[in-house]
Amino acid sequence: MIIGVPKEIKTNENRVGLVPGGVESLRAFGHTVIVETKAGLGSGFDDAAYLAAGAKIAKNAKEVYHKADMIIKVKEPIKQEYNLVHRDQIVFTYFHFAASKELTVAMMKAQAVCIAYETVQKEDNSLPLLIPMSEVAGRMAPQEGAKYLERTMGGRGILLGGVPGVEPATVVVIGGGIVGTNAAKIAAGFGAKVIIMDNNLYRLRQLDDIMPKNVVTMMSNTYNIRKQIQTADLVIGAVLIPGAKAPKLIRKEMLKTMKPGSVIVDVAVDQGGCIETTKPTTHENPTFVIDGVIHYCVANMPGAVPFTSTIALTNATLPYAVEIANKGWEKAIQLNKELKFGLNMVDGLITYKGVADAFNMKYTPVDTILR
Numbered sequence: 001m002i003i004g005v006p007k008e009i010k011t012n013e014n015r016v017g018l019v020p021g022g023v024e025s026l027r028a029f030g031h032t033v034i035v036e037t038k039a040g041l042g043s044g045f046d047d048a049a050y051l052a053a054g055a056k057i058a059k060n061a062k063e064v065y066h067k068a069d070m071i072i073k074v075k076e077p078i079k080q081e082y083n084l085v086h087r088d089q090i091v092f093t094y095f096h097f098a099a100s101k102e103l104t105v106a107m108m109k110a111q112a113v114c115i116a117y118e119t120v121q122k123e124d125n126s127l128p129l130l131i132p133m134s135e136v137a138g139r140m141a142p143q144e145g146a147k148y149l150e151r152t153m154g155g156r157g158i159l160l161g162g163v164p165g166v167e168p169a170t171v172v173v174i175g176g177g178i179v180g181t182n183a184a185k186i187a188a189g190f191g192a193k194v195i196i197m198d199n200n201l202y203r204l205r206q207l208d209d210i211m212p213k214n215v216v217t218m219m220s221n222t223y224n225i226r227k228q229i230q231t232a233d234l235v236i237g238a239v240l241i242p243g244a245k246a247p248k249l250i251r252k253e254m255l256k257t258m259k260p261g262s263v264i265v266d267v268a269v270d271q272g273g274c275i276e277t278t279k280p281t282t283h284e285n286p287t288f289v290i291d292g293v294i295h296y297c298v299a300n301m302p303g304a305v306p307f308t309s310t311i312a313l314t315n316a317t318l319p320y321a322v323e324i325a326n327k328g329w330e331k332a333i334q335l336n337k338e339l340k341f342g343l344n345m346v347d348g349l350i351t352y353k354g355v356a357d358a359f360n361m362k363y364t365p366v367d368t369i370l371r
Contacts, residue, residue, distance in 0.1 A: 001325045002032045004068025006061045007039035010075045012283035014042025014306035017072040017093065019314045020053035022321070027054040031325050036064050043310040065089070072321055074313065075300060082106040090329050092321060094118055094133075097344055098245045098358035099272045108348045113329050117317065118270075119242055119352055120342035127242060128338070129320070131178050132312035134267075136302040138182030138238065141265045142171065142190060144301070145234040148263045148287060148294050155294060156261035158233050161191025168192045172228045174220060174249055174274065175238030176203045179267050183236045188215050195228055225249055230257045237266040237274040244354030245272040252276045252290070260292035269297045330370060340366055 003026055005018045016039050018026075023033045033055045037047055047057050058064045065071065065084035073093040077085055079102075085091060087110065095116040097104045107114050117129035127134075142160065149169065151157030162168030171187040173180045176198030184196040188211065196211070197220035198204055204217040211217070218224055229235055229250065235258075239246050246268040255277065268274040269281075277290045280299040287296050302309035320339060324332045333340040344352040349364040356363035 001069045001328075002034065002067055003321070003325060004058075004064040004071045005033065005035045005039055005055075006064045006071065006073055006081075007036045008042075008074050008303075009061075009080060010078055010300060010303075013075055013300050013303045015074040015300075015303055015310045015313065016040040016043050016045065016306075017074050017314075018318075018321075019043070019310060020045055020049040020055070022314050022318045023050055023053040023055045025318060025322060026325060029322060029326055032056065034058050034064050034067055036061055040310075043306040045310075070321075070325060072317070074303075074310075076100070076103055077106070079106075082110065085110040085112045087111040088113065090115065090324060092117070092317070092324065094270070095344060096270045097350075097352070097355040099270060101359050104345075104350070104355060104359060104361075107345055108350070111348045112345070113343070114345040115324070115329065115339065115342045116344045116352070117342070119344060119354075120320065120338050121242065122338055127178075129313075129316050129342075130240075130242075132316050133302045133309065134178035134240075135182050136305060136309050136312060137267050138179035139186050140301050140305070141179070141183045141236045141238070141267055142187040142192070142234070144286075144296050144298075145171070145187075145236065145263045145265045146190065148296055149233060149261075151261075153294075154261065154287075154289065155263055156233060156259060160187065160234070169233035170195070170231055171234045171236065172232040173197065173236045173238055174225065175240065175268075176200065176207050176217075177238065177240060179240070180236070180238035181207065183238055183267075184211060184215050187234075187236075188212050192234075195232075197224060197228070220249070222249075226254055226257070229254060231259075233259065233262050235262070235264045237264065237268045237278075239268050239274040240271060242354065245358050246274040248274060248276045250275040250277075255291040255293050258291075258293050261294070262292075263294045263296065265296045267301065269299050273297060333366070334370060
């Protein structure tokens with residue numbers, strides 16, 4: 001199989017879909033890997049490193065997409081790439097279809113085989129290809145929140161951990177999954193007072209056992225969220241429903257009850273965000289203010305730390321990529337239930353229910369399209 005790795009062109013996206021070590025692994029199975037020139041520079045990997053690993057270097061994205069049977073990338077194709085994707089081409093990446101009808105329609109028209117990192121799912125319901133980036137984004141969230149709480153950045157002028165004689169900031173984390181757990185851990189490490197909320201009592205018991213004493217667990221419901229954000233200095237949205245839009249847990253009218261200069265970091269922005277006022281931002285223009293509350297809603301947070309993120313992502317995606325390349329997508333998903341969950345679209349049909357439901361479109365079960 002010919003595998004293509006294009007350069008990411010989303011604003012300030014410095015990650016790359018495959019490291020040179022991944023090229024070497026695919027080459028060992030007899031596959032050809034074509035990497036767009038300078039695709040890895042943002043992550044610290046130059047063309048020479050890819051050539052040494054056995055890759056071929058393409059002069060532009062058009063060449064990569066034209067020749068490749070499978071595209072491996074990081075972020076969903078954006079408008080400039082829609083026409084490059086062709087029929088029956090496997091695209092293995094983060095799609096987050098439920099957050100974009102335009103992208104969904106574009107890939108349906110392309111009739112590509114869309115396998116989404118974020119919906120590949122294990123038997124225990126964990127999301128192995130979302131976990132590494134969720135870990136990165138979760139750990140970044142308090143870091144970014146702390147920065148924008150500084151007065152020079154428009155915030156309240158409060159130090160996350162406080163100092164002796166001065167109370168620390170209060171951080172409210174909504175969601176006790178991978179993102180929320182990592183966010184709470186880092187915020188607690190800063191010395192903040194942390195409240196982590198989830199609607200799963202069993203999960204709250206687990207968090208209570210593993211978190212330090214400055215982390216308090218609380219049931220997530222509208223009443224508790226409304227009450228806790230009134231005293232919060234930093235709110236971190238960390239809610240995920242695999243493959244579907246995130247629920248809006250903080251409504252616009254609630255913002256008026258928050259402290260002026262407080263900060264919201266909505267890590268769920270890739271799935272539409274869990275705050276009603278969320279809209280995607282970029283690393284160039286990461287924030288906006290509504291009702292005195294600073295919103296940080298960067299849709300590709302891990303892109304700011306591409307060296308760490310790229311290696312972490314490839315560690316997780318490469319075994320699946322090798323399986324798809326070795327067996328073809330149909331046989332791979334028939335033999336691997338985890339990959340079967342990852343198939344979101346094929347032949348213009350939506351095969352992931354959360355995506356179809358998001359836009360009231362027709363859902364086609366995967367088993368009905370397997371030959």
